[in-house]
Amino acid sequence: MELRMDGMSAPVRENGVPPSPPLLSVEGVSLEYQAPGRVVRATQNVSFDVWEADRFVLLGASGCGKSTLLKAVGGFIAPRQGRILLDGRPVHGPGPDRVVVFQEFDQLPPWKTVRDNVAFPVRASGRLNRKEAAERAEHYIEKVGLSPFANAYPNTLSGGMKQRVAIARALAMEPRVLLMDEPFAALDALTRRKMQEELLALWEEVRFTLLFVTHSIEEALVVGNRIALLSPHPGRMRAEINSHEWGMKSGGSPQFQAAANRIHRLLFEEAGAADGASHE
Ligand SMILES: Nc1ncnc2c1ncn2[C@@H]1O[C@H](COP(=O)(O)OP(=O)(O)OP(=O)(O)O)[C@@H](O)[C@H]1O
Numbered sequence: 001m002e003l004r005m006d007g008m009s010a011p012v013r014e015n016g017v018p019p020s021p022p023l024l025s026v027e028g029v030s031l032e033y034q035a036p037g038r039v040v041r042a043t044q045n046v047s048f049d050v051w052e053a054d055r056f057v058l059l060g061a062s063g064c065g066k067s068t069l070l071k072a073v074g075g076f077i078a079p080r081q082g083r084i085l086l087d088g089r090p091v092h093g094p095g096p097d098r099v100v101v102f103q104e105f106d107q108l109p110p111w112k113t114v115r116d117n118v119a120f121p122v123r124a125s126g127r128l129n130r131k132e133a134a135e136r137a138e139h140y141i142e143k144v145g146l147s148p149f150a151n152a153y154p155n156t157l158s159g160g161m162k163q164r165v166a167i168a169r170a171l172a173m174e175p176r177v178l179l180m181d182e183p184f185a186a187l188d189a190l191t192r193r194k195m196q197e198e199l200l201a202l203w204e205e206v207r208f209t210l211l212f213v214t215h216s217i218e219e220a221l222v223v224g225n226r227i228a229l230l231s232p233h234p235g236r237m238r239a240e241i242n243s244h245e246w247g248m249k250s251g252g253s254p255q256f257q258a259a260a261n262r263i264h265r266l267l268f269e270e271a272g273a274a275d276g277a278s279h280e
Pocket of ligand 1: 033034035040041042060061062063064065066067068069215
């Protein structure tokens with residue numbers, strides 16, 4: 001497990017050379033909320049780069065600002081300090097180049113069938129006509145294994161199936177970055193594992209760029225090729241880890257457990273001691 005404490009490591013590629021420039025750059029970003037009578041600083045000076053086809057995970061305890069960072073990349077919150085660049089251009093608001101999949105099962109309009117749920121945003125974005133949008137929707141519905149349910153309504157689907165629809169809907173937009181905010185956290189353990197597996201299989205096929213939020217160390221190791229560890233109140237970069245060596249099959253191995261324990265220590269035990277620490 002390769003670890004850096006400054007949060008600025010590049011992904012490891014097969015030839016050992018990181019591609020450049022990054023697709024997404026988060027540069028010294030501090031984010032705040034205006035709460036009644038006070039300002040809540042959610043993140044402090046967070047920096048990281050995401051390259052094309054990265055599966056970049058934001059990992060940290062509850063309240064460390066993971067969701068807020070994702071919202072900022074989505075363009076829903078403007079940085080108080082710092083900037084966010086996508087393809088070298090500052091992010092100033094939401095756009096079809098960044099699509100979010102949330103944890104909640106009610107993110108799909110219940111009056112639309114699976115087919116219409118997936119096709120609608122593509123059509124609404126104006127990039128494809130009705131026929132093209134329908135074809136695109138069929139393609140991604142098939143990719144998530146839901147073709148037999150294309151005419152079903154969300155309330156007739158299981159939680160895992162709803163999340164598959166949400167993923168198909170997001171991928172059908174063919175965004176520059178797919179943003180996922182704890183997408184599997186509300187699922188039972190077995191379904192969650194299956195969804196992780198399916199997401200990785202989809203990634204193998206489509207090679208989308210993923211920014212994925214979780215508070216599960218195991219999920220971060222399995223899903224991500226790079227992990228940003230955030231410390232809370234406000235969220236700061238604790239470390240960045242290259243985790244490309246772990247996958248679905250590494251789950252129970254002693255090496256995987258050791259990596260998970262190491263991250264746990266970094267997040268919870270060494271947090272105070274390691275602030276400003278040197279590289280390991
Ligand atoms: N709308 C809001 N108004 C004020 N403070 C907020 C708001 N949303 C989040 N916060 C605060 O910002 C900080 C970061 O919250 P955020 O939801 O981004 O954390 P998180 O790491 O995603 O946590 P969790 O895993 O519990 O979702 C927290 O202290 C939280 O209380």
